[in-house]
Amino acid sequence: MTEDVLARYRQSIDNIDAALIYMLAERFKITQAVGRYKAENGLPPADPGREERQIERLRNLAGDADLDPEFSEKFLRFVIDEVIRHHQKAREE
Numbered sequence: 681m682t683e684d685v686l687a688r689y690r691q692s693i694d695n696i697d698a699a700l701i702y703m704l705a706e707r708f709k710i711t712q713a714v715g716r717y718k719a720e721n722g723l724p725p726a727d728p729g730r731e732e733r734q735i736e737r738l739r740n741l742a743g744d745a746d747l748d749p750e751f752s753e754k755f756l757r758f759v760i761d762e763v764i765r766h767h768q769k770a771r772e773e
């Protein structure tokens with residue numbers, strides 16, 4: 681009985697994790713396009729002003745959603761740093 685409850689929770693966790701992976705894949709597809717556009721047009725890989733606005737926006741959304749804003753900032757920072765790495769590579773190609 682208890683194991684059924686745990687299995688149901690975990691099924692839901694598996695679905696959410698799958699959605700996160702698909703959403704991240706879509707985000708990286710569009711950021712790769714941004715990286716190519718920047719490389720072709722001589723724009724810098726990073727845009728600190730945009731990052732600051734994004735982080736502030738997500739910190740507020742996190743607060744509304746009862747998620748730790750510090751965690752949401754760390755997560756977005758991690759993703760953005762990877763995007764910038766891709767943009768630097770696109771510029772070198």
Ligand SMILES: C=C(O[C@@H]1C=C(C(=O)O)C=C[C@H]1O)C(=O)O
Nearest residue numbers: 711714725726727730731760763
């Ligand atoms: C995607 C961009 O490039 C970088 C990555 C960002 C992101 O992943 O949200 C935001 C700003 C830039 O440093 C962009 O300039 O919009």
